Amino acid sequence: MNCGQKVYRWTKEGPVVAQPYKCVVGCTTCATLCQGNAITFPDKDKLRELYKKEGIWAKVKRELIKEGKLEPEE
Ligand code: SF4
Incomplete structure (x- = not known):
């Protein structure tokens, strides 16, 4: 949820990847900051x-x- 490109969106069911093509190749900010270690590349x-x-x-x-x-x- 810390993505500056707004790739993720919060829903009632939790976070979803709403705009995957806005993800910047080479960026790893969300994975670096994810406390649950739930994001990999x-x-x-x-x-x-x-x-x-x-x-x-x-x-x-x-x-x-x-x-x-x-x-x-x-
Ligand atoms: S890698 Fe960067 S651009 Fe892609 S979703 Fe994570 S924070 Fe956003």
């Missing part, structure tokens, strides 16, 4: 493998180059 190496496999790093790089935030490699 995928292993970083597995996540890196998935990013590589799905071409996500390449897509991000292309977008950063397009936005002028990264110089293209020669």
